[in-house]
Amino acid sequence: MLFDLRNVSYRYPDGSFALESVSASIENGDRTVVLGANGSGKSTLLRILDGLLFPTDGEVYFQGSLLSEHSLKSVDSSSTFRQSVGFVFQNADAQLFNATVFEELAFGPVQLGLSKTEVQERVTGILGFLGIGHLSDRPPFRLSGGEKRKVVIASVLTMNPEVLILDEPFLGLDPRSQTWLVNTLKQIQSAGKTTIVATHSLETVPLIADKAIVLGEDHRVLRIGSAADILEDLPLLRSANLIGD
Ligand SMILES: Nc1ncnc2c1ncn2[C@@H]1O[C@H](COP(=O)(O)OP(=O)(O)OP(=O)(O)O)[C@@H](O)[C@H]1O
Ligand SMILES: [Mg+2]
Structure with a gap:
């Protein structure tokens, strides 16, 4: 098992609840999406998987080892973990x-x-x-939003991570760039890498994922299961505030 979350809760220092007792597992090579309304906890969950935040309650394991502030302080495990897992903010x-x-x-x-x-x-x-050779000499800060996203994805891929975590990567991309991203993800996935994507873009879900973790507005897991089944479950999508009434 690649990631194992056991009853993970997260509360920000100001007291805001972001995750409540989330249990989930991710296997090597899984294609997972994290779905949920604004504020349900998707970004927080991804930050926990990337070792940027640590559960305030519960545990998260990476390849069987507890992922904690303490374990990531050891130079060896930290550099192995940081090389294995890439994060696109x-x-x-x-x-x-x-x-x-x-x-x-x-x-x-x-x-x-x-x-x-x-x-x-x-x-x-x-x-x-990634077909972005023409951007090579440009200053990143002068690129368009979509071009910046591509450069960030490229900079993460140069580390050749085994796991790629992307937070709302489709946001602000035009249709051709969305197709570009779907195809890029498919190539990464067919190379055997694990992808974990938080998204609101339900139409891309069947293209990039087999498995979905749905977070409810109460920050708890509403459902974990086959992405195809979840997309057909309209009452579930409605109660997660992923589609309108
Ligand atoms: N830095 C922070 N300090 C305090 N509360 C925070 C912070 N970041 C997020 N939260 C709160 O934690 C909860 C979960 O936020 P999170 O960003 O994980 O949601 P999200 O599902 O990614 O939302 P979105 O779809 O808007 O990106 C929200 O209630 C949010 O207000
Ligand atoms: Mg978010």
Whole structure:
């Protein structure tokens, strides 16, 4: 088992409840979506899976080991975990800080200690794979929202993570870019990687996921199951506030 969440609750320091007793598991190679209304806890759940936040109650295990502030302080387990799991934030600006797109993509591999040639090869490979070579010399902060999203995805992929977590990646993408993202995800998935995507975009769910975790507005799990079955369950979608009345 890749991730195992056992009765995970999360309360922000100001006292806001974000997750209540969430139990769920994710296997290697799973294609999972996290669905839920605004404020249901999707981003919080993804941050917990990425070791950015730690449960205030309950436990989360990664490959059988407890994921905690303490375990991530050990250099070895932290670097293994950080290399295995890539995270694409809801807000791309939070993740872009280099002078050019090329440098943005090279940043991770340089940190990993790869040689200059290896870095060059990896970055060029990802730029080509994602079809964004033309952006290579541009400053990321001057790109459009959709282009920024692509660059963030590219910069995460240069680390070659086994698990890719994406928070609302379809938000603000035009139809062609949405198709681009669906196809990109499919290629990543067919390479055997695990993907976990939080989304409101129900129409993309059957294309990118087999399994869905539905969070209710009470921050509890409303349903975990086959994405196809869940999409057909209109009363469930309505009670999760994923479709209107
Ligand atoms: N930094 C924070 N401090 C305090 N409360 C927070 C913080 N971030 C989120 N919350 C609260 O936690 C709950 C869950 O928020 P979260 O961002 O996980 O929801 P979400 O499902 O991702 O929503 P959205 O669809 O709007 O992105 C909400 O009630 C929110 O107000
Ligand atoms: Mg969110």
